Structures are given as C-alpha cells and as structure tokens.
Amino acid sequence: MTxxxxxxxxxxxxxxxxxxxxxxxxxxxxxxxxxxLNVHKSTVTAALKSLGQMNLINYAxxxxxxxxxxxxxxxxxxxxxHAALKVFFINVLRVDEAMAESAACGMEHSVPREIVHxxxxxxxQMQGCPRLEDDAPAVADTVCDACLSRADQxxxxxxQITLDRVQxxxxxxxxxxxxxxxxxxxxxxxxxxxxxLATVERIAPMGDPMDLKIRGYRLSLRxxxxxxxxxxxxxxxxE
Numbered sequence: 001m002t003x004x005x006x007x008x009x010x011x012x013x014x015x016x017x018x019x020x021x022x023x024x025x026x027x028x029x030x031x032x033x034x035x036x037l038n039v040h041k042s043t044v045t046a047a048l049k050s051l052g053q054m055n056l057i058n059y060a061x062x063x064x065x066x067x068x069x070x071x072x073x074x075x076x077x078x079x080x081x082h083a084a085l086k087v088f089f090i091n092v093l094r095v096d097e098a099m100a101e102s103a104a105c106g107m108e109h110s111v112p113r114e115i116v117h118x119x120x121x122x123x124x125q126m127q128g129c130p131r132l133e134d135d136a137p138a139v140a141d142t143v144c145d146a147c148l149s150r151a152d153q154x155x156x157x158x159x160q161i162t163l164d165r166v167q168x169x170x171x172x173x174x175x176x177x178x179x180x181x182x183x184x185x186x187x188x189x190x191x192x193x194x195x196x197l198a199t200v201e202r203i204a205p206m207g208d209p210m211d212l213k214i215r216g217y218r219l220s221l222r223x224x225x226x227x228x229x230x231x232x233x234x235x236x237x238x239e
Contacts, residue, residue, distance in 0.1 A: 007054075009109035012078045013037060014047045018057065018065055019075035027064030081108040084120035092123050161233065163198075164210070164226035171199045172231035179228055191215045192229055 007015070017036045021028035034044045045061075052059035056071030067075060082104050089100035108116075166172055174196045177184045191214045192198065198214040208223040221229075 007074070011047060011051060012074075012109055013105075014044075014051060015056065015067070015071060015075040016078045016082065018067060019072065019079055022067060027066045029064050033065070077113070078108060081111065081113065081116045084116045084123075085111065088119045088123045161231065162227050163221070163229040163231050164223050166200050166231065166233070168200050168203055171197060171234050173197055173234060175230040175232055177229055183225060183228065187221070187225060187229060190219050191217075197234075198231070 014033065014037070017033050018028045021032050021036065030041055030044050030048070033048075034041045037044075048057065048059045048065060051057045051071070055068055056074065058066045058068060085104040085107055086097075086100045089095050089103055090097060093100075095103070111119075163172065174192050174194055176194060177187050177192065196214060198212045200210060201213050201218065202211040204210070206223075209220040210223070210226050211218060211220050
C-alpha cells in the first residue's frame with residue numbers, strides 16, 4: 001500500500017467494486033457502484049471523494065469513475081484475496097457459493113496476504129485428493145501421501161523441510177508430524193505441535209540426537225523422529 005494511505009474495509013470494498021465494474025466497461029458509474037454494494041448513492045459519493053483525495057481514483061461529480069494506477073494495484077490485491085478465500089471455502093471446506101462469497105467479503109480485509117497465499121496454495125494442492133471426493137469417508141486427522149507429495153513439489157525446498165535437515169542455530173515453525181501411532185503422540189506431547197517455534201541448539205555427530213529449545217525448555221529427538229517433523233524455516237528477522 002502506498003505510504004501514508006490507510007484504507008478502511010469499506011473503502012477497500014469500493015475499490016474492489018470499481019475494479020470489477022471496470023472489467024466490463026471502461027469506467028464505473030455511481031449508481032452501478034451503489035447497486036453492487038447495496039448502499040445509498042449519497043454514501044457512494046462520500047466514499048468516492050475520499051478515494052479521489054487519496055489519488056486512488058479519478059473522480060469528478062456526475063462523471064464516471066476510473067482507477068489510477070495505484071488504485072488499480074490496490075484493487076487487484078483486494079480482488080485476489082477475495083477470490084483466493086472464496087476458492088478455499090468452496091473447494092476445500094465444501095461450503096455453498098453464497099456462504100463462501102459472504103465469508104470472503106468479510107475476511108478479505110483482515111487476513112494477512114501471506115496467509116491468503118498459503119490458503120490458495122493449499123487449495124490447489126488438495127485438488128484431486130481422494131479423501132475430498134463427495135462419496136469419500138470422513139477425513140481423518142492425518143495428511144495423506146498424495147497431498148504430501150503435491151506439497152513437496154509445490155513448495156520450494158527452502159520454505160518447508162523436515163527437521164532432520166535443519167542446522168544448529170536455525171529457528172523453525174512446526175507444520176505437521178507425518179504418520180501416526182506412538183511416535184507421533186510422543187513428538188506432539190513434547191510440544192512439537194503445529195505452529196510451535198523451536199531453535200536447534202546442537203546436533204550430535206551423525207545427526208543423532210538433535211537438541212532443541214522449545215516453549216522455554218529443552219528436548220532431544222532421534223534422527224528418525226526429526227525426519228517425521230515438517231517445519232518451516234524462518235528468516236532471521238522473523239525469529
């Protein structure tokens with residue numbers, strides 16, 4: 001977003017509406033914007049004045065509205081967030097289109113861009129998963145091999161790796177523990193649950209065991225256990 005420009009959720013909605021209307025015409029008219037957002041024309045006028053003062057639209061009373069280059073950039077960003085969320089709700093959560101549209105409208109303003117990107121990536125990876133077919137049994141609390149394979153191919157190696165490949169001094173965020181049974185139970189009970197931050201303090205010769213600091217205490221993992229933990233490496237400025 002342009003430095004010094006702060007958009008409310010309502011103004012983002014106006015930018016998105018103008019952007020969508022301009023797809024079918026060269027400009028957007030006040031009455032069409034009002035109809036699109038289900039608001040009164042007087043409300044539209046106040047919003048257009050604000051956007052005009054921010055140099056995000058070209059606005060003059062009684063004339064059609066067009067987006068400035070910066071306004072188009074911001075509007076496209078909102079539209080992409082909206083589309084990504086809607087696709088996720090429909091294709092992954094299997095909610096109906098009306099509900100997905102309503103939820104996307106509400107969440108597109110508050111969900112960080114990075115999370116929206118990952119939701120879109122996840123939705124793409126999950127397409128074709130046999131567990132998401134209409135007649136498939138209820139999805140268990142595990143990740144199937146097909147989904148893991150697509151995830152490994154879609155994500156660059158430096159973003160998500162298994163814990164046994166992390167170097168001393170690195171800080172990572174836990175994503176998931178592959179497989180199940182007592183080993184998974186033991187690992188998660190030690191605190192390596194989704195979202196937990198861990199710092200690798202020491203790795204013994206041959207990589208076994210690995211000493212970690214997590215949630216304020218230290219634990220050791222065998223190499224075969226660490227190989228089951230998928231983590232996200234964090235840039236130094238995010239630690």
